[in-house]
Amino acid sequence: MNSRILHIATNTFREAVRDRVLYNLIAFALLMSIAAVLVGQISIHIERLVVINLGLTAVSLFGLVIAILIGIGLVSKEMDKRTLYTVLSRPVRRWEFIAGKFFGLTGTLIVNTFFMAIGVFAALAYVSHHFVRSDAWVLAALYFIVLQFVLITALALFFSSFSTPIFSAVFAFWLFVIGNFAGDLRNFAAMTHGVTRALATAAAYIVPNFSDLNVISQVAHGEAVPIRLIILNTAYVTVYALAVLSGAVVIFERRNLK
Amino acid sequence: MTRSQKLTAVASLILIVSMASAVVLVRTLDRSRPQARLQEVLYVSSPKLLKRLSLGYEGLLADIYWTRVVQYFGGIHAHGGGQYKLLWPLLNITTQLDPHLMPAYEFGSTFLCAKPPNGAGMPDEAIELVRHGIRNNPSDWHLYYDLAFIYYDQKDYRDSAEAFLHGSQLPDAHPFLKIMAGQMAEHGGDLATARMMWSATLQNSHDSMIRANAAAHLRAIQADADVIVLEQLAEQYRQRKGHFPENFSELISAGMLRGEPLDPMGHPYRLEPGGKVVVSDPDYLPFLDTGLPEGYVPRHVPRLPPAK
Amino acid sequence: MPAIEILGLEKIYNVGFWRKRTRRALHPLHLSVEEGEIFGFLGPNGAGKTTTLKILMGLVFPTSGTARILDLGLDDPRMKAQIGFLPEQPYFYDYLTARELLKYYGQLSGVDAKYLSRRVDDVLDQVGLANSANVQLRKFSKGMLQRAGIAQAILHDPKVVFLDEPMSGLDPMGRREVRNLIEKLKAAGKTVFFSTHILSDAEALCDRVAILHMGELRGVGAVAELTAGVHGKVEIVWHGTNVPSVVRSITAEIHSAAGITRAVLPEESQDAVLEGLRREGFHLISLTPVRTSLEDYFVAQLGSATKEEAVSIRG
Numbered sequence: 001m002n003s004r005i006l007h008i009a010t011n012t013f014r015e016a017v018r019d020r021v022l023y024n025l026i027a028f029a030l031l032m033s034i035a036a037v038l039v040g041q042i043s044i045h046i047e048r049l050v051v052i053n054l055g056l057t058a059v060s061l062f063g064l065v066i067a068i069l070i071g072i073g074l075v076s077k078e079m080d081k082r083t084l085y086t087v088l089s090r091p092v093r094r095w096e097f098i099a100g101k102f103f104g105l106t107g108t109l110i111v112n113t114f115f116m117a118i119g120v121f122a123a124l125a126y127v128s129h130h131f132v133r134s135d136a137w138v139l140a141a142l143y144f145i146v147l148q149f150v151l152i153t154a155l156a157l158f159f160s161s162f163s164t165p166i167f168s169a170v171f172a173f174w175l176f177v178i179g180n181f182a183g184d185l186r187n188f189a190a191m192t193h194g195v196t197r198a199l200a201t202a203a204a205y206i207v208p209n210f211s212d213l214n215v216i217s218q219v220a221h222g223e224a225v226p227i228r229l230i231i232l233n234t235a236y237v238t239v240y241a242l243a244v245l246s247g248a249v250v251i252f253e254r255r256n257l258k
Numbered sequence: 259m260t261r262s263q264k265l266t267a268v269a270s271l272i273l274i275v276s277m278a279s280a281v282v283l284v285r286t287l288d289r290s291r292p293q294a295r296l297q298e299v300l301y302v303s304s305p306k307l308l309k310r311l312s313l314g315y316e317g318l319l320a321d322i323y324w325t326r327v328v329q330y331f332g333g334i335h336a337h338g339g340g341q342y343k344l345l346w347p348l349l350n351i352t353t354q355l356d357p358h359l360m361p362a363y364e365f366g367s368t369f370l371c372a373k374p375p376n377g378a379g380m381p382d383e384a385i386e387l388v389r390h391g392i393r394n395n396p397s398d399w400h401l402y403y404d405l406a407f408i409y410y411d412q413k414d415y416r417d418s419a420e421a422f423l424h425g426s427q428l429p430d431a432h433p434f435l436k437i438m439a440g441q442m443a444e445h446g447g448d449l450a451t452a453r454m455m456w457s458a459t460l461q462n463s464h465d466s467m468i469r470a471n472a473a474a475h476l477r478a479i480q481a482d483a484d485v486i487v488l489e490q491l492a493e494q495y496r497q498r499k500g501h502f503p504e505n506f507s508e509l510i511s512a513g514m515l516r517g518e519p520l521d522p523m524g525h526p527y528r529l530e531p532g533g534k535v536v537v538s539d540p541d542y543l544p545f546l547d548t549g550l551p552e553g554y555v556p557r558h559v560p561r562l563p564p565a566k
Numbered sequence: 567m568p569a570i571e572i573l574g575l576e577k578i579y580n581v582g583f584w585r586k587r588t589r590r591a592l593h594p595l596h597l598s599v600e601e602g603e604i605f606g607f608l609g610p611n612g613a614g615k616t617t618t619l620k621i622l623m624g625l626v627f628p629t630s631g632t633a634r635i636l637d638l639g640l641d642d643p644r645m646k647a648q649i650g651f652l653p654e655q656p657y658f659y660d661y662l663t664a665r666e667l668l669k670y671y672g673q674l675s676g677v678d679a680k681y682l683s684r685r686v687d688d689v690l691d692q693v694g695l696a697n698s699a700n701v702q703l704r705k706f707s708k709g710m711l712q713r714a715g716i717a718q719a720i721l722h723d724p725k726v727v728f729l730d731e732p733m734s735g736l737d738p739m740g741r742r743e744v745r746n747l748i749e750k751l752k753a754a755g756k757t758v759f760f761s762t763h764i765l766s767d768a769e770a771l772c773d774r775v776a777i778l779h780m781g782e783l784r785g786v787g788a789v790a791e792l793t794a795g796v797h798g799k800v801e802i803v804w805h806g807t808n809v810p811s812v813v814r815s816i817t818a819e820i821h822s823a824a825g826i827t828r829a830v831l832p833e834e835s836q837d838a839v840l841e842g843l844r845r846e847g848f849h850l851i852s853l854t855p856v857r858t859s860l861e862d863y864f865v866a867q868l869g870s871a872t873k874e875e876a877v878s879i880r881g
Contacts, residue, residue, distance in 0.1 A: 003673070011659070011670055014662075015661055019661070045361060045464045045465075046324075046359070049321065053317040053321050057317070057318040060314075061315075083657050083659055084625075085625060085653040085656070086671065086715075088624060089623040089649070089651035089728075090671065090675045091674070091676060092646075176313075177313060180314055181310065216314065216315065216317050216318075217317030217320070217358075220317050221358045254627070256626045257625040
């Protein structure tokens with residue numbers, strides 16, 4: 001069972017690479033190089049701040065775009081192109097297919113982020129000429145960005161199992177936006193009453209909680225990321241992704257392929 | 259030429275002409291809507307809303323707004339100064355997006371306070387900015403220094419001393435704060451105090467505009483001190499000779515001066531009837547308190563030599 | 567134990583914007599295929615052949631009924647490991663090469679990693695793709711894709727092979743090769759279930775056929791049985807373009823070209839016609855029995871069906 005998931009994941013990674021997704025690293029490298037060189041003109045004394053802010057924001061945005069663009073087609077593309085026929089007629093369970101696709105895209109994003117991390121640290125070394133201990137927290141910020149990718153990938157995959165790519169992209173994007181307001185939504189729900197409260201609370205907890213995964217500004221100022229936050233976020237993302245993927249499996253199990 | 263080649267040529271020509279026209283049109287649009295360009299500097303007027311909209315990327319957005327602050331200020335300053343109407347909104351947004359962006363507080367405390375054409379002339383907003391900084395960075399002594407400076411600039415020596423005192427009690431506080439607390443409480447209005455304040459800024463700030471500003475203040479302080487000394491000499495002359503000197507040559511002949519006195523910008527002082535001393539080119543010495551000619555109104559801030 | 571047992575499989579689709587209207591793709595189907603048979607599944611386009619296959623492959627879920635393959639349920643992975651499937655007009659991951667594709671499928675089918683490489687090369691050889699093993703599938707012609715499809719269907723040495731329109735897109739050489747392949751599969755003891763609308767292929771290969779029309783089974787049996795009931799015909803060819811009266815009275819299937827005429831007549835009238843030709847002095851060239859083709863049977867079945875429906879509609 002596990003080897004089939006691994007094979008499907010590996011194939012998904014291979015597809016992404018042959019789709020030239022890794023070329024985005026060139027654009028990223030260019031961006032970081034230009035930034036590293038120009039940042040000295042903006043303001044001396046805050047080069048480290050700007051490089052980390054810019055670098056991590058770029059890692060997050062690039063990855064988000066890739067996660068959505070590839071994620072929305074993970075299932076729907078195979079259904080449209082009928083490549084699924086020869087896969088599902090083999091001893092591959094439908095849920096294994098979903099799991100394989102999920103791990104394949106997540107793996108692609110982790111590899112991509114790894115290379116980008118090297119770029120960020122290289123730029124940081126260039127502008128500040130040495131590392132300080134607090135730079136290690138940049139790794140924590142990168143880890144949280146990867147957790148964001150896990151959530152988005154799960155959501156895009158979920159929508160892909162029953163919706164067309166355009167709608168999947170729109171839904172996934174808006175859930176990311178609203179998810180950043182999740183904290184505000186919870187506060188708002190606490191202030192309302194009655195039916196509104198019930199609806200708002202439900203919405204506040206169904207929506208993915210992206211707001212606690214944003215530590216870019218913190219880390220850019222050299223502040224530490226609490227271990228407790230790391231553990232809680234990891235647990236939350238694991239549980240939430242599991243829920244979303246289960247939803248995808250439930251939908252996909254009963255689909256008649258055209 | 260074949261038909262296909264003709265088509266390619268025509269299409270390419272249309273492409274080039276259209277793009278050129280587009281560029282011309284955009285420039286015309288820019289010229290006809292100068293106001294729009296000013297306002298679009300802000301994009302969104304509510305800082306809290308903007309922070310929400312930045313979806314977790316507010317750090318970078320703050321850095322972008324900070325560069326706009328620097329560009330905005332530098333641009334107006336290079337053209338002789340002005341009102342800097344957008345300085346406060348920009349700094350407000352910057353510090354709401356990133357309350358830990360320390361250079362913004364230092365910049366704001368200096369240039370929001372200063373009167374036009376050197377700054378925005380908004381001391382209350384400057385205080386609000388720095389207090390926001392203190393709330394979010396309670397253990398940073400630099401902010402108390404900035405606050406003390408604003409009160410000093412407004413000649414509120416008591417509050418300034420109190421700010422210095424507060425700041426001096428923080429861990430890692432520069433010992434200078436304790437010294438200034440005492441100095442400000444006793445001799446707030448003295449030139450010596452002013453010299454101490456502005457020298458500290460000149461030495462400690464990393465921002466070139468702030469340092470240039472401090473240097474200009476120090477030159478003004480020097481000129482003020484010179485004027486006082488020269489007027490004292492004129493008074494001594496009157497006591498000796500019974501009338502005020504006509505010009506400095508008389509003071510030199512009397513052995514009271516060694517040569518023509520020059521202000522810190524290298525321009526000669528002028529002796530007015532009645533023993534008053536003024537500077538001949540007040541434009542080059544902004545921030546002067548004494549020594550200003552009758553009815554002088556500062557028009558613009560010329561380019562001053564950079565701080566050393 | 568039958569290799570394939572279809573027990574009342576039925577499929578009704580809900581169509582329309584509000585999913586209110588229904589479309590019956592398959593009437594309850596009962597069918598059984600023995601091990602080692604080559605079984606042809608015939609019918610015009612839209613008859614429900616592909617629907618049946620998709621249900622058997624677990625790609626579509628039946629409205630009612632079940633099926634068993636090798637006496638295992640349709641969702642049993644042990645069953646899936648022993649069947650191969652070639653879909654109609656197959657699509658594959660076009661960014662993979664033929665070898666990579668087969669390796670991937672082999673891994674998914676649980677082929678032992680030790681043998682996988684060799685097996686892939688074997689199969690590529692068998693379907694004639696050895697030279698294109700490292701070419702990306704996006705560069706394959708339709709015929710090559712069809713061969714790749716057959717390759718992946720037999721890669722893991724399945725006991726039952728399902729082929730949906732295996733000859734589609736192939737030139738005559740290719741079709742000959744596929745026919746040889748199917749015969750080889752039978753010789754190796756496999757069961758082959760293939761659907762097609764080209765009757766001559768079915769006639770040449772199949773032990774038994776089933777005919778499907780508008781979702782309903784219209785006949786099952788060995789080709790010989792199905793065509794036995796219909797009376798034979800003969801084809802008579804003679805010199806000249808005149809037609810003897812006796813011939814004209816029996817049949818209208820008369821063609822003249824290049825100085826000779828041929829007519830197709832019922833077998834029983836053979837003697838009367840020969841007598842007529844001799845009497846009127848025609849020069850006979852040949853007399854050949856024309857075997858009733860599956861096509862005739864097919865058309866007859868479908869013809870009667872449509873006539874029945876026409877009657878029932880008119881009430």
